[in-house]
Amino acid sequence: MSTETMLDQAPARELRRPLLELRKVSKFFGALRALHEVDFSIYPGEIQALVGDNGAGKSTLVKTISGAHQADRGEFFFNGKPVSIASPDDSFALGIATVYQDLALVGTRDVAHNLFVGREPTRWGMVDRRRMVREARQVIGLLNVDIPSVDALVSQLSGGQRQAVAIGRAVHEGRSILVLDEPTAALGVRESHQMLTLIETLRDQGKAILIVSHNLLHVFRIADRITVLRGGQVVGTRRKSQTSGDEIVKMITGADML
Amino acid sequence: MLVINLAFILIMTRLSPYFLYAGNGFANFRVMLVSMAMDSIVLAAMVMLLVGGMFDLSVDGVVNMTGVITGALLVSGLNVALAIAAGVACALVVGLINGIAVTRLRMNPLMTTLGTWWVSQGIAFGITQGISSHTFPQAFIDIGYAQPLGITMPIWYAVILLVIAVWVLAKTKFGYHVYATGGNREGARLHGVKVDRVTIISFVLVALASALSGIVYAARLNAAVPQTVNGLNLRVISGAVIGGCSLNGGEGSIIGALLGLFFMTMLTNASIMLNISPYWQMCILGVVVLIAVGADALAKRRIPAA
Numbered sequence: 001m002s003t004e005t006m007l008d009q010a011p012a013r014e015l016r017r018p019l020l021e022l023r024k025v026s027k028f029f030g031a032l033r034a035l036h037e038v039d040f041s042i043y044p045g046e047i048q049a050l051v052g053d054n055g056a057g058k059s060t061l062v063k064t065i066s067g068a069h070q071a072d073r074g075e076f077f078f079n080g081k082p083v084s085i086a087s088p089d090d091s092f093a094l095g096i097a098t099v100y101q102d103l104a105l106v107g108t109r110d111v112a113h114n115l116f117v118g119r120e121p122t123r124w125g126m127v128d129r130r131r132m133v134r135e136a137r138q139v140i141g142l143l144n145v146d147i148p149s150v151d152a153l154v155s156q157l158s159g160g161q162r163q164a165v166a167i168g169r170a171v172h173e174g175r176s177i178l179v180l181d182e183p184t185a186a187l188g189v190r191e192s193h194q195m196l197t198l199i200e201t202l203r204d205q206g207k208a209i210l211i212v213s214h215n216l217l218h219v220f221r222i223a224d225r226i227t228v229l230r231g232g233q234v235v236g237t238r239r240k241s242q243t244s245g246d247e248i249v250k251m252i253t254g255a256d257m258l
Numbered sequence: 259m260l261v262i263n264l265a266f267i268l269i270m271t272r273l274s275p276y277f278l279y280a281g282n283g284f285a286n287f288r289v290m291l292v293s294m295a296m297d298s299i300v301l302a303a304m305v306m307l308l309v310g311g312m313f314d315l316s317v318d319g320v321v322n323m324t325g326v327i328t329g330a331l332l333v334s335g336l337n338v339a340l341a342i343a344a345g346v347a348c349a350l351v352v353g354l355i356n357g358i359a360v361t362r363l364r365m366n367p368l369m370t371t372l373g374t375w376w377v378s379q380g381i382a383f384g385i386t387q388g389i390s391s392h393t394f395p396q397a398f399i400d401i402g403y404a405q406p407l408g409i410t411m412p413i414w415y416a417v418i419l420l421v422i423a424v425w426v427l428a429k430t431k432f433g434y435h436v437y438a439t440g441g442n443r444e445g446a447r448l449h450g451v452k453v454d455r456v457t458i459i460s461f462v463l464v465a466l467a468s469a470l471s472g473i474v475y476a477a478r479l480n481a482a483v484p485q486t487v488n489g490l491n492l493r494v495i496s497g498a499v500i501g502g503c504s505l506n507g508g509e510g511s512i513i514g515a516l517l518g519l520f521f522m523t524m525l526t527n528a529s530i531m532l533n534i535s536p537y538w539q540m541c542i543l544g545v546v547v548l549i550a551v552g553a554d555a556l557a558k559r560r561i562p563a564a
Contacts, residue, residue: 068448088450104445106438108508117438118449126429 017080019044019208020065020096020177025074027060027232034060036232038074042177047199047209049219052229053252058212059101061229062181065210066098067091088118097174101181101212103166107155111147112136114154115169139168143198160191167198177208184218196222216245228252259501259517266524274531286527294523295416296471298516301494302416302423303467305515307460308498309427311440311507312360314464315371316352317491319378322484324349324472326382329391329482338397346469352378353465357458375491382484392481402477412474419467424512436460440507496543497522500550522546 018041027035035057042048052058063069067088076083078094085091091098105114112132113120121128121135136150145164147157154162163186170178180199184192200222203209213219219226220240228235228251235251249255270277278287300317307314328345332338352374359365404411427433438446439453447453471490476482501518503510525546529539 066448088448092450098448100445100448102445104442104448106441106445106508108441108504109437113434113438117446118435118451120431120434122431127431127434 016043018042018077019079020094021077021080022065022071023075023077025061025064025071025076027057027064027069028072034232035064035071038229038232038234040227040234042208042210043225044176044208045203045206046224047203047211047222049223049226050210050212050229051214051216051219051226051248051252052235056229056252057232058229059181060232062098062100062179062210062212065091065096065177065179066100068098092119092173094177095175096177096179097170097172098179099166099170099181099183101185103162105154105162105166108153110151110153111140111157111165112150114165115139115150115172117169119173135172139172140164143168143171145194159186160188163187163191163195167195171202174207177210178202179210179212181212182214183211184213184215192218216248219248220245230254259514259521263517263521263524266521266528270524270528270531277528277531286531290523290527292410292412293527294519295412296474297490297494297497297519297523298416299412299419299471299474300464300467300490301498301515301519302419302512303460303463304494305498305503305510305512306423306427306433306436307464308495308503308505308515309440309507309510310436310456310460311443312367312457312460313371313495313505314356314461315368315491315495316356316375316378317464317468317494318487318489319375319380319382320349320352320465320468321472321475321487321490322382323352323378324469325476325482325486326385326391326484328473329394329476330385332394332398333391338395341398342473345473346466348378348381349465349469349472350462353462354458356465357461360461361454361457379484386482386484388484390481390483392479394477394480399477399480402474412478415470415474420512420516427512432456432459437508440504440509442508493522494519496547496550500547518550 020042022038022040024037024039025035026033026037038057038061040061050058050061060069064071065085067085067090070086076085083090083094085094106117109117112129115136116132121131123131133150140147140150143164145161147161147164154165157165163183167180167183170180183199184195187195196218199209199211211219211223223240225237225239226243226248227237228248230252238247267278278284300321304314304317324345327348328341331341331344336344356371356374359370360367402411406414427436435446435451435456438449438451439456443453472486475486479486497519498510498515499505499518500521501510501516502514522543525543526539529542530536534542
């Protein structure tokens with residue numbers, strides 16, 4: 001079945017207005033087409049999963065939303081208003097926070113600084129270290145994770161603790177949208193469970209969440225809607241209640257559905 | 259490092275009382291301090307660059323070029339301020355070239371600054387044609403020799419620049435961004451740190467510090483010699499690395515680097531005091547640098563990087 005007919009099968013348009021909407025977004029790396037006319041929406045109070053095989057364009061789409069890459073073509077709408085996301089600062093200004101797959105932490109710096117890299121609070125032209133430490137303790141406390149101290153160097157933390165620092169940072173600065181690229185990839189079973197519960201809590205607080213994951217088990221546990229990417233194109237979007245693991249796998253791999 | 263330095267002073271004092279205090283009131287130690295102060299002018303900026311994950315070999319060329327350009331203009335009769343401005347402007351250009359080449363053009367910092375080292379050193383040789391300019395106006399000589407409050411100028415420059423560098427690195431947003439850039443360049447960029455700007459500014463600061471160094475050398479020698487400094491770049495970088503700066507970036511402090519430089523300075527001085535042939539000094543310094551870098555690498559292997 002062709003991509004076009006699958007798009008026709010996409011569920012009826014939501015009546016609610018999406019918080020962030022991408023229309024016909026394309027991205028090229030030289031001659032390589034990483035994203036092709038991607039239409040994509042994120043709604044408040046929903047967990048939107050993005051799945052697809054390696055090289056399908058998931059990370060590129062994430063980085064386009066977070067401002068790390070600039071889209072070559074297409075439009076962005078935030079709350080219905082046209083916006084441009086040309087840099088991480090633009091994304092931050094819209095209240096979008098991203099946790100990258102490699103976490104983008106600075107190992108040689110402590111937890112407190114890592115929660116604020118690029119947005120260090122200042123006072124009288126100097127970094128307000130006290131405020132940084134105070135807010136860092138609050139963030140870590142909120143997440144209910146076991147981090148020895150906000151003075152600990154990130155290079156000395158475990159994988160799960162590092163993940164918590166990266167999420168903590170995003171929760172702290174993501175006022176409207178949280179983008180999580182493979183949030184459970186580096187975690188054990190128990191830590192993954194905690195992470196998924198945390199993501200659901202954040203959704204229930206009204207945040208819009210975009211989660212990229214290879215783990216369909218996790219996706220089916222928490223996602224409200226699932227969008228499949230293949231070869232840089234959107235194959236389709238399904239409500240979780242109206243689809244099955246089989247269908248999603250077929251959409252990912254491109255196997256014939258009949 | 260502090261302990262090693264103190265132990266070194268103790269041992270050397272036992273071997274030769276002249277090392278620390280004998281003779282004309284700490285004479286030898288004062289010589290070391292002034293020599294260190296001259297190096298510290300460049301060190302203050304170089305530490306910032308190293309912490310940001312870069313390094314600059316072109317320092318020697320820039321020091322010599324600035325001195326020679328300023329000196330030649332002074333001798334041709336230009337007023338002191340303009341001659342200095344011209345020298346500083348040329349250094350600024352080299353700093354900008356270094357910074358832009360390694361960021362926007364993604365050129366390798368080693369080859370880039372090696373290239374600009376050759377170019378600026380070549381300019382110094384080309385302008386002088388082997389004949390040094392000398393005998394400068396008193397106003398210029400004072401830049402190197404005045405003694406406000408009885409303390410010689412190089413020490414003033416060093417102390418002021420080092421204090422500023424400590425403050426910038428430890429307290430300002432720019433300093434935090436330097437550490438973040440050096441620790442994880444791509445990660446810092448993703449979080450909105452202007453990593454290219456951080457790097458370009460750091461290269462420019464090293465070039466400006468080198469320019470000041472070149473001018474102070476010319477003033478103190480009352481002559482602009484195209485080979486005034488030779489090996490300053492390696493001395494400063496080695497001192498900083500021995501003192502805890504990582505060549506991978508993200509780590510290091512001014513105080514640590516200063517202690518490392520102090521050790522290098524004492525080592526050179528001690529080898530003179532102990533009548534070690536100057537022909538062997540380089541060899542000794544090289545061995546010490548190798549040991550320091552080796553120890554650093556060993557320590558790294560134990561702590562996995564983030």
